[in-house]
Amino acid sequence: MTRRAVLSLGLGAALTLGFSACGARPPAPDPARVRFVLEPAHARVYLEDRFVGAGRLLQRRPRSFSPGVRHFTITAEGYFPHDVEVDLPSGLTTIRLALRPVPP
Numbered sequence: 436m437t438r439r440a441v442l443s444l445g446l447g448a449a450l451t452l453g454f455s456a457c458g459a460r461p462p463a464p465d466p467a468r469v470r471f472v473l474e475p476a477h478a479r480v481y482l483e484d485r486f487v488g489a490g491r492l493l494q495r496r497p498r499s500f501s502p503g504v505r506h507f508t509i510t511a512e513g514y515f516p517h518d519v520e521v522d523l524p525s526g527l528t529t530i531r532l533a534l535r536p537v538p539p
Contacts (some may be wrong), residue, residue, distance in 0.1 A: 450533040467523035470497040471509075474533040497527060513537055 471480055475491030480487040483506050487498055490509075502525050512518045514534035521530065 464502055465494070465513045465525035466499040467502045467525055468497040468499050468521065468527045470527060470529045471520075472529060472531045473509060475511050475514065476508050478514070478534060481510070491499070496512060509534060 442446045464514075470510070471490050471493040474496070476489075476491040479489040480490065481492055482500070487493065487507070500523060502523050504520065507519045507521065508516055509519065509531070509532060511534055514536050517532060517534055519530060519532065521528065
């Protein structure tokens with residue numbers, strides 16, 4: 436091995452150790468993806484009071500969130516609202532829910 440190769444390997448090892456010792460973050464976990472299958476299909480989904488989307492769209496196109504506990508509210512005109520608290524893991528989670536109609 437040449438002197439240059441040895442110095443290059445030593446510098447690479449030092450940089451690797453230096454970056455890992457200075458608080459470099461581990462890679463972020465895979466996102467949590469949520470698919471909603473709702474009845475009625477036009478129900479609206481809110482995440483902590485922010486609109487996420489309509490049920491029929493969220494069934495076809497799951498939304499991504501960071502993993503952890505999330506609070507969803509599902510509403511539709513003529514139906515009682517429903518709150519759901521879910522601890523979302525990485526990967527795909529399907530939430531199936533049928534809202535109860537308000538009696539006439």
